[in-house]
Amino acid sequence: MTSTPSFQTGITHRPSAVVTATGADDVVAALTRADHDGLAVTVHATGHGLRRPCDGGLLIDTAALAEMTVDPRTRTVRAGVGATWGDVVAAAAPHGLRPPHGSAPSVGVAGYLFGGGLGLAVRADGWAADHVRAVEIARAGGTVTVTAESDPAYFARLRGTGPDDGDVVTAVVVGLLGSDGLVGGGLVRVLGAADAPGDPAALHAWADWTATLPDDVTSGVSVVPYPDLPVLPPHLRGRRVLRVGVVGTGGTGRTDALLAPLRAAVAWDDDTVAPLDPRASSRVYAEPEVPHAYLGDDVLVDGLDPDGLDRVVSRTGPMVVTGIRHLGGAAGRAAAVADTVRGRDAAYCVNVLAPFGDDVPAACAWSGVDHLLDGFSPRATAEVTHPSFRYGPPRPGTA
Ligand SMILES: Cc1cc2nc3c(=O)[nH]c(=O)nc-3n(C[C@H](O)[C@H](O)[C@H](O)COP(=O)(O)OP(=O)(O)OC[C@H]3O[C@@H](n4cnc5c(N)ncnc54)[C@H](O)[C@@H]3O)c2cc1C
Known part of the structure; x- marks a missing residue:
């Protein structure tokens, strides 16, 4: 069983099952099944921040959740978590916009934001976390969109700490910045x-x-x-x-x-x-x-x-x-x-x-x-x- 290759090659996943999710529904189904079977769940995006292997549990590979929509009017992007920051940069650039991304284009959208996101222009832009508008989550039994209004405490945890156990982020909505004068x-x-x-x-x-x-x-x-x-x-x-x-x-x-x-x-x-x-x-x-x-x-x-x-x-x-x-x-x-x-x-x-x-x-x-x-x-x-x-x-x- 394989998943998307990892940037970190020093740690190897050995899951008992891999789900390659193509939509939030797949993630909900996988989490519901894992909950029922008592399986530990690991999420694999790019593996840049991989620290522990999935050993015998269920591995959810998010690489295919990479759909993206840029709205130049609201200067936002909705990005699936299979996207990398390089993908977001490429989608935003034709509109004269840029995301608050970091140094490596191959880093994934989600893990970077969980840590706050120290961007290339962090002293001008603030942390990437400051630009997040909404976080879409799958969990056993359904999906939820978390915003500052819907759940302020969880929205704060998602931007700096990461999702609660059992939750998998499927997409994020992030504000974009102008690239004039860069x-x-x-x-x-x-x-x-x-x-x-x-x-x-x-x-x-x-x-x-x-x-x-x-x-x-x-x-x-x-x-x-x-x-x-x-x-x-x-x-x-x-x-x-x-x-x-x-x-x-x-x-x-x-x-x-x-x-x-x-x-x-x-x-x-x-x-x-x-x-x-x-x-x-x-x-x-x-x-x-x-x-x-x-x-x-x-x-x-x-x-x-x-x-x-x-x-x-x-x-x-x-x-x-x-x-x-x-x-x-x-x-x-x-x-x-x-x-x-x-x-x-x-x-x-x-x-x-x-x-x-x-x-x-x-x-x-x-x-x-x-x-x-x-x-x-x-x-x-x-x-x-x-x-x-x-x-x-x-x-x-x-x-
Ligand atoms: C070369 C390099 C350059 C970097 N540059 C910067 C930088 O400029 N600024 C900065 O702030 N950071 C930077 N980082 C750090 C990077 O932001 C973290 O390593 C981050 O965790 C990578 O996230 P990922 O999704 O790409 O990786 P992954 O290793 O796939 O994920 C990281 C963690 O998040 C979990 N996870 C991933 N996706 C989801 C999801 N959808 N739902 C729930 N959990 C999930 C994973 O299980 C894992 O525990 C850099 C790292 C590297 C290796």
């Missing part, structure tokens, strides 16, 4: 050999620059020590590479003026920041779209510890990838409709992930991840991590 791309600096400590100056320059920015510029940084493998482009092989992803919503002139100090502070090896068609927005972070086995975690912080930044460019295992997203701006303001987004008032989200497999046991990959995360001081609040950036099998010895 600018974006990446600034790339090769820091040197991947197996040698890199110069942290470019990373510090980015961190200092973020402190000066108005809400219409959102950025993040990634530092990747690439292994020396023939499958990689020659300029990346065995190199430690820092990339700043930038999205501005205020037009080219304004974004260029705001970027000028960062452009001047570092001798960048590449600079692709230019007017951005949302359909090309994967170029902002240029994340790999190849399924693989990975694990990782994140920490929400109020500021970036200099020692932590130094650690990010220090000697690490190959492919231990650090990403830091700048929050604040609209991301930090209370939502008009209550939600349960974690870390709304944090200044940055630091996430670290590492591949694992036959060559690198999961325990070893976790120690590489934790070495980098430990360099940053968590906030003095209960909300120190964001659920969307927790990946793969849990740390050994934890649930």
Whole structure:
């Protein structure tokens, strides 16, 4: 029995039955049957956020629930949960509109929203959760549409936490944003050999620059020590590479003026920041779209510890990838409709992930991840991590 291939290849589902749903009625029928038979249910969309396998239960594959309607008049999209954000971007773009999507087009509509949705322009747009208008749900016995008016408490849980046990989201209605004045791309600096400590100056320059920015510029940084493998482009092989992803919503002139100090502070090896068609927005972070086995975690912080930044460019295992997203701006303001987004008032989200497999046991990959995360001081609040950036099998010895 198979389901749609998963982006996360380090965890394998072994269900006793798979339902490939083609409509909400199929999901209701599957849930009703599972309820009757006492079967545990797992939902599979893209597998980007897969953390535990379905073992012996019923797997509901939502890939075929991908119908989509854009209404340019109300600037909304109704998207089935089999759609990816790349699909939504493609449907909205001809209308001059864009959704509040994240860095990777292959991420699924539902799982991203359950975590709140940290979008490419989160400092201008707020969290994706802020733009959700309705959530359509299937459960044993029927369907229900949840809105701020129909069930405010559940609508808040769906936007930041996820659906209650036994509920499967079948479609969402999300507000769209204008794409006029959208600018974006990446600034790339090769820091040197991947197996040698890199110069942290470019990373510090980015961190200092973020402190000066108005809400219409959102950025993040990634530092990747690439292994020396023939499958990689020659300029990346065995190199430690820092990339700043930038999205501005205020037009080219304004974004260029705001970027000028960062452009001047570092001798960048590449600079692709230019007017951005949302359909090309994967170029902002240029994340790999190849399924693989990975694990990782994140920490929400109020500021970036200099020692932590130094650690990010220090000697690490190959492919231990650090990403830091700048929050604040609209991301930090209370939502008009209550939600349960974690870390709304944090200044940055630091996430670290590492591949694992036959060559690198999961325990070893976790120690590489934790070495980098430990360099940053968590906030003095209960909300120190964001659920969307927790990946793969849990740390050994934890649930
Ligand atoms: C390369 C990459 C880039 C990313 N970039 C961002 C980013 O920029 N911003 C951000 O906020 N997050 C980002 N994420 C995190 C991503 O949002 C989460 O991993 C999210 O959980 C993925 O959702 P999914 O539906 O694609 O994946 P899945 O793994 O299929 O689903 C995630 C979880 O939700 C459950 N689920 C899925 N669909 C349903 C449904 N219809 N009903 C009920 N439960 C369901 C699944 O069972 C699973 O537990 C990124 C992840 C990756 C791997």
